[in-house]
Amino acid sequence: xxxxxxxxxxxxxxxxxxxxxxxxxxxxxxxxxxxxxxxxxxxxxxxxxxxxxxxxxxxxxxxxxxxxxxxxxxxxxxxxxxxxxxxxxxxxxxxxxxxxxxxxxxxxxxxxxxxxxxxxxxxx
Numbered sequence: 001x002x003x004x005x006x007x008x009x010x011x012x013x014x015x016x017x018x019x020x021x022x023x024x025x026x027x028x029x030x031x032x033x034x035x036x037x038x039x040x041x042x043x044x045x046x047x048x049x050x051x052x053x054x055x056x057x058x059x060x061x062x063x064x065x066x067x068x069x070x071x072x073x074x075x076x077x078x079x080x081x082x083x084x085x086x087x088x089x090x091x092x093x094x095x096x097x098x099x100x101x102x103x104x105x106x107x108x109x110x111x112x113x114x115x116x117x118x119x120x121x122x123x124x
Contacts, residue, residue, distance in 0.1 A: 001025075004022055012120075014123065017086065033057070036095070083120070086122045
């Protein structure tokens with residue numbers, strides 16, 4: 001059972017940057033696809049960005065291309081979401097997710113493990 005814990009959320013202004021962390025309870029990156037999702041009030045949870053280091057597969061939503069990046073620190077069993085040029089429409093609860101599968105899914109039910117989420121609020 002993989003446990004994921006997100007941190008780093010907060011209140012920022014439009015144009016600012018913010019980095020979120022997702023700490024895993026075990027070494028996951030070599031065997032797992034990792035994804036970041038977000039859910040804004042009144043909306044469904046949506047895929048933001050993800051990477052499968054075992055297959056080299058990466059994807060990101062059009063709304064965050066060129067602004068958000070995903071990275072990892074193996075020594076810390078941690079995946080990061082770097083968010084630049086933040087916009088008010090990026091306001092949401094952000095979740096990290098993991099799946100021990102080949103490839104990279106963008107649907108919620110493709111992933112097996114989820115964190116509890118961290119709130120990101122971008123003011124205009």
